Amino acid sequence: MTAHHLLQVAALGVCVAFAALPTARAAVPVQPVIPGISEEAGSAIAQMGKTLSAKELSMTARTIRVYLDEAGQPLHIFQTMKVVVRRPNRLTVQLSGDDGSHDLFYDGKSASIFSPDANEYATIAAPADIPSALDEVQDKLNIDFPLNAFFSNAPDKSLLNDVVAGWQVGTASVDGVECRHLIFFQRAGVELELWVEKSSEARPHRMIVTYRLLPGQPNFIAEFTGWNTQVHSPDSEFAFQPPADAKKIELGPTAVPDKEGGK
Template identity: 25%
Template sequence: MRSTPTLRTTLSGFGTALLLAAASPAHADDPAKILKSMTDYLTSQNTLSASFDSDIEIITPELQKIQFASSGQVKLGRPDKLRVRRTGGYADVELVYDGKTLSLYGNDAKSYMQAEMAGTVDQMIGEMQAHSGLGMPGTDLLLTNAFEELMGTATDGKHIGQGVVDGVECEHLAFRTPDTDWQIWIETGAKPVPRKYVITSKTVTGAPQYTLRIRDWKTDAFAEDTFVFKPPAGATRIDINSVAMAEFDELPPGTPTGAKK
């Protein structure tokens, strides 16, 4: 004789079904294919601009996790023009690259530095990451070989499902590499731009994260002087290798080693 389900067992079964539904993507699309559609869209645009908010975490010697928040704007003119402004609690900095000269200006430091660096934005970003010591997470999204750069060391990828970032429906992807786990939320539809990007370091105790939220994507043409750097009145020029480079970082002096990606 079948017993009549009780309210408790009915609710229990309903809860299990909800958990299973939450754990299973609505449709398991190929994460690499979705990522490729994003990188193809970005690299096909001659001009790009966007605003962003970033959070970078550090782990103190006492194993306390601290976040530092910044906001900014980016303007890109392929193949060799870039302007980035970032304002945070410890730095107000601007990077301007015109294909020949790299200029960095620190509003708080009232100083700037310049270096001759003819080439493309890709080459400039590579030089900066290799020699300056400044963290530039998120710039890999701007590269002309962004897909290869992002997937180069990936050992696993998943399409988690859908998500909503700043009111925009997105595809949520998660990838793993030997050193980091990273997630990206890509806007659905004809304009597959990245809306959120999270990098988790697995080689630092406490697994600190870098989070980037991107909005206001535009592909409009820029004014002719967008990528022209003009030192503000009273600004002091310093050597590119000066210790004052610390003024251009998004973390305060004394941040524990290994906190940045």
């Protein structure tokens, strides 16, 4: 397997579970029925932001990405993602599902993507904080994350970036937990629905992102379980130790996206 192929596979695996579909660009911005963010929706997101800003946390996400194939038929890609975070500079992501298994390790100095199926990995130097490291992973490994807002320095502000309207639709039970059902609208034609626990912790239990202006209105669905803000993971959990027989993929110029569009 070539370096380019590994990066393609890794990018697909992580993109399904962790990164958003390409942002829709509206020729004419979508105007929501009710402009502005309601007080109860804003308060719920602010509380959720405090929970997501915990120094340490872990959770499991079951995700579905729905998109159109080349023939215009909707396809569903299922994955399970296990995440462990220690702010400001530790992160691990374990992915398994329809696109195989892929693991991401970030230890504050480097980031590695490992494919157990192919027994291959790639490693890059990374900045000393999670948001900057995720940006570097996107630039150097062509891997993007739809949940990167959860791990930003201000999760509530990142989630509401470019939002022009939002409110509480009602309440609903998710896995036996009473949640506020919130909806938000971005200028770019993206709708974000969140089911946020109706408590002081305000943990997110479900998320749906719908791209109204893309063909077929594809969406990304995630359900979150196992939230834990008392993880106390050792440094060794975030440091990648490749198997003795694993092949390291050396990243050459062709594996790094050209920010100038190839010019």
